[in-house]
Amino acid sequence: MKYFCLYILMWIGWLHVPAQHQHHTHLSATDSLLQPDSRHAHQDAPVMTHAWSLSMPMSRNGSGTGWQPDLSPVYAYMHHSRSGWNLMLHGSVFLSVRSVNINHRQQRGGSGIAVPNWVMGMAQRRVGSRGLLTAGTMVSLDRMTMGGDGYPLLFQSGESWQGAPLVDRQHPHDFVSGLFAGYTYQVSQHVDLNGYLGYPGEPALGPAAFMHRPSALSNPDAPLGHHWLDATHISFGVATLGIRYKWLKLEGSLFNGTEPDEDRYHFDAPRLNSYSWRISANLSEAWSAQVSAGYFNPSEEKAGEAAGTRTTASVSHSNSGPGTTINSTLAWGYNRQDHHSEHAVLLESQLGMKKNNFYGRYEWVQKSAAELQLDLPDNHGHLYNVHALTLGFSRNLLRFRNTDLAAGLQATAHRFPADLEPYYGKAPLSAQFYIRINPSRLML
Numbered sequence: 001m002k003y004f005c006l007y008i009l010m011w012i013g014w015l016h017v018p019a020q021h022q023h024h025t026h027l028s029a030t031d032s033l034l035q036p037d038s039r040h041a042h043q044d045a046p047v048m049t050h051a052w053s054l055s056m057p058m059s060r061n062g063s064g065t066g067w068q069p070d071l072s073p074v075y076a077y078m079h080h081s082r083s084g085w086n087l088m089l090h091g092s093v094f095l096s097v098r099s100v101n102i103n104h105r106q107q108r109g110g111s112g113i114a115v116p117n118w119v120m121g122m123a124q125r126r127v128g129s130r131g132l133l134t135a136g137t138m139v140s141l142d143r144m145t146m147g148g149d150g151y152p153l154l155f156q157s158g159e160s161w162q163g164a165p166l167v168d169r170q171h172p173h174d175f176v177s178g179l180f181a182g183y184t185y186q187v188s189q190h191v192d193l194n195g196y197l198g199y200p201g202e203p204a205l206g207p208a209a210f211m212h213r214p215s216a217l218s219n220p221d222a223p224l225g226h227h228w229l230d231a232t233h234i235s236f237g238v239a240t241l242g243i244r245y246k247w248l249k250l251e252g253s254l255f256n257g258t259e260p261d262e263d264r265y266h267f268d269a270p271r272l273n274s275y276s277w278r279i280s281a282n283l284s285e286a287w288s289a290q291v292s293a294g295y296f297n298p299s300e301e302k303a304g305e306a307a308g309t310r311t312t313a314s315v316s317h318s319n320s321g322p323g324t325t326i327n328s329t330l331a332w333g334y335n336r337q338d339h340h341s342e343h344a345v346l347l348e349s350q351l352g353m354k355k356n357n358f359y360g361r362y363e364w365v366q367k368s369a370a371e372l373q374l375d376l377p378d379n380h381g382h383l384y385n386v387h388a389l390t391l392g393f394s395r396n397l398l399r400f401r402n403t404d405l406a407a408g409l410q411a412t413a414h415r416f417p418a419d420l421e422p423y424y425g426k427a428p429l430s431a432q433f434y435i436r437i438n439p440s441r442l443m444l
Contacts, residue, residue, distance in 0.1 A: 048078060048086040048088060048124065049132070051065075051122060051124065051134045051136075051182070052065055052132070052134065052182060052184045052192065052196070053132070053186070053194075053244060054126070054130070054132050054184070054186045054192075055186060055192065056070075058074060059071065059073070059074050060072070060282065061074075062207070062208035062212060062213075063202055063209040063212040063233055064180075064196070064198075064201065064202025064203065064204070064209075064233065064238075065196050065240055065251060066208050066278070066290065067249065067280045067282055067288050067290070068213070068214070068288050068316055068318070069282065069286055069287055069316055069318040070282065070285035070286075070318075071286050071318040071319060071320050072214050072316075072318045072320070072327065073214055073320050073325050073352075073441050073442075074090075074441065074442045075217070075404075075438055075439045075440065075441050075442070076089060076442060077089045077090070077402060077439050078442065083125075084125045084126065086124050086125065087122070088122045088123075089119065089120070089121045089122075089439070090119075090120055090438075090439050091117070091118050091120055091138075091438065092117065092118065092211070092217075092438040093115065093116075093117040093436070093437045093438070094114070094116045094117065094220040094434050094435070094436050095115055095434060095436075096114050096115070096116070096151075096432045096433070096435075097112075097113055097432060097434070098112065098113075098114060098151070098152065098432035099430065099431055100152040100153065100154055100168075100428075100430040101424065101425065101428040101429070101430060102428075102429050102431060103427075103428060103429050104424065104425030104426075104428055107422075107424055107428075108154065108424050109152060109424075109428065110168075110169075111152070112151075112152070114145075114146050114151035114152075114220070115141075116146070116220050116222075117140055117142065117145060118138060118139070118140040118142075118173065118177065119139055119140075120137070120138040120139075120178065121136055121137055121138075123135055123136065127183070130185055130186040131183065131185055131186070132183070132185075132186070133181070133183055134182050134183075135181040135182075136178065136180055137176065137179045137180075138176075138179075140172070140173040140175060140177050141175070142172030142173045142264070143172045143173075143174075143175060143264035143265065146172050148162070148262065148264075149166060149171070149172075150166065150169045150170045150171045150172045151169065151170055152168060153168065153169060153221055153222070153224075154168050154388075154412075154414060154424065154428060154430060155168065155224050155367060155372070155386050155388065155414065156168060156169060156170050157367065157372065158171060158231065158259070159171040159260070159262075161262060162262070165371075165373060167371070167372055168372075170221065170222045170226075172264055173264070174200065174234055174260050174264045174265075175265050176200065177200065177233075177234050178198065178200055178202070178233075178234070179198065179199055179200060179201070180196060180197060180198035180199075180200075180201040180238070181196075182194055182240075190245060191245055192242075192243070192244040193241075193242075193243055194241070194242050194243075195240070196238070196240040196241075197238065198237075198238035198240075199237055199238070199267065199270055200234045200235055200236045200237075200238070200260075200267075201235060201238035201240075201255075202233045202234070202235065203232055203238050203253035203255035203274075203276050203294065204251035204252065204253045204276055204277060204292060205232050205255075205278060205292045205293075205294040205310065206232065206278075206290075206292055206310075206312045206314070206331075206333070207230060207290060207314035208230070208316075209230040210222055210226065210229075210230060213316070213327070213329055213348075214318060214327035215316065215327040215328050215329040215348045215350050216329070216348055216350070216361070217327075217359075217438075218350055218357050218359045218392060218406070218408055218410075218436065219359060219361060219392060220432065220434055220436075221390070221412075223348075223361070223363060224344070224365045224386070224388055225331070225344030225345070225363055225365050227335075228310070228312070228333030228334070228335055228342070229314075229331050229333040229344065229346065231259075232255065232257075232276075232294070235255045235256045235257070236256045236260065236267060236268035236269070236270055236271070237256035237270035237272055238253060238255045238256070239255070241253075247281060247282045248280070248281050249278075249280040249281075251277065251280075252275070252277045253275060253277070253278075254272040254274070254275050255272060255275070255276065255294075256268070256271040256272065256273060256274065257271075257273055257274030257294075257295075257296035257297055257298045258271065258273070258299040258305065259305065269299075271299060273297045273298065273299065274295055274296045274297050274298075275294065275295055276292060276293065276294030276295070276310075277292060277294075278290055278291070278292035279292070286317055286319055287316070288315070288316045288317075289313075289316075290312075290313070290314055291312070291313045292311070292312050292313075293309065293310065294309065294310050295307075295308075295309050296308050296310065296337075306337055306338055308335060308337030308338070309336045309337075310333065310334065310336075311333070312331065312332065312333045312334070313331070313332050314329060314330065315329075315330050315331075316329045316330075322443070323353065323354050324351075324352060324353050325350075325351075325352040325441075326350070326351050326352070328347075328349035328350075329346070329347070329348050329349075330346070330347050331345070331346045331347075332344070332346075333345075339381070340368070342365075342367070342383060343364075343365075343366050344363070344364065344365040344366065345363065345364045346361065346362070346363050347361070347362045347363075348360065348361040348362070355397075356394075356396075357395070357396075357406070359391075359392050359393075360389070360390060360391045360392070361388075361389075361390040362387075362388070362389050362390075363386075363387070363388045364386070364387050365385075365386050366383040366384070366385060367384050367386055368381065368382070368383055369382070369384070372420075372423075374420070384416060384417050384419065385416065385417065386414065386415075386416045387414065387416065388412055388413070389412065389413050389414075390410055390411070390412040391410065392408055392409065392410030392411070393408060393409055394407065394408030394409075394434075394436065395407060395408070399440055402440045403437065403438070403439060403440060404436075404437070404438055404439070404440050405436070405437055406435070406437075406438075407433070407434070407435055407436075408433070408434050408436060409431070409432070409433050409434075410432060410434075411429065411430065411431040412429070412430045412431070413427060413428075413429055414427065414428050
């Protein structure tokens, strides 16, 4: 408990820093590259740019080295030091009371309290007239607040606890979920070259991780397609090189394709046993898209993991105004392993209207009997199509020192083949009530 209190105090320590509400007119993606300094010309203090470019706005930051739309809202505390460093802290803490599979208490599910949480700090400064140095870390107390097996979530699979695969539960994230640094050289207003090292870090693979997407801001749960889309956001060993030309970026990574082990407090052995590539494009300030693929060659000492490939594609849209924001993500992931191929599709969106937030998430994932630990015949790799629809509402109750306190309620319904009903019942329903704490939105 004392460590959790220190974690909250770390947030409070930033609350004396006034949010930098920088009011300026958004330029289009093309204009911002042609005139990178014009956006800040009327401000006395330096303004934090994109983590990996002096020519792009901070709002394009996704996770790792990925992109989001330029119109994405930013929820963070910021500070510009006299020494030339620009500092940012963001994250969220959920306190949720949940009941999973309410209408079938005797079958798979569960209930209780869960506290998904994370906080991320970043620092950047110019190096000469064309260089940009960025470093950061992300920590989570999931293991402390939720135990080793995480929280109940129907049809979720991935990672393990006490030597057994986790099924119908979302695993906790590592205490140190990110520790990274990178350097970007601005060849011209149109061209950047950058390198990124993480231990742990995030390779160039997939869309922005779910906790960093504005479209998932109010949803405490990880997507069921997490291990098809963005699970590599914690990889113990990442090296990425990238080049940007105007609105297009090409990246390649070497990374550790072995999933984190069950000890969430230490650093796993660093390896560069896998590789990936990603192409990102921001054709306008409201849209961002990516296509990526990776080859996984996990360590042989990690039982249950085998070599395979992952392919992803996604598009995100943001439209933000002074009182209303709408953010959406459509993503597809495809895993191929040992002649076993599975798809996952996600569509999520959030509409923010002053203090009220309406959001939803639809998912279609393919799961095998083995993945779900079911006593069913394999039928030569037969897959079960699982559909999940989540609808939710949250309201911002209080704003104090640039921090928002919100309360929310969401419900999830599932649909799947009748073969799975002996384990889950028919059309299981789940619901939760939660309190969320996060930094207030910056008015960029």
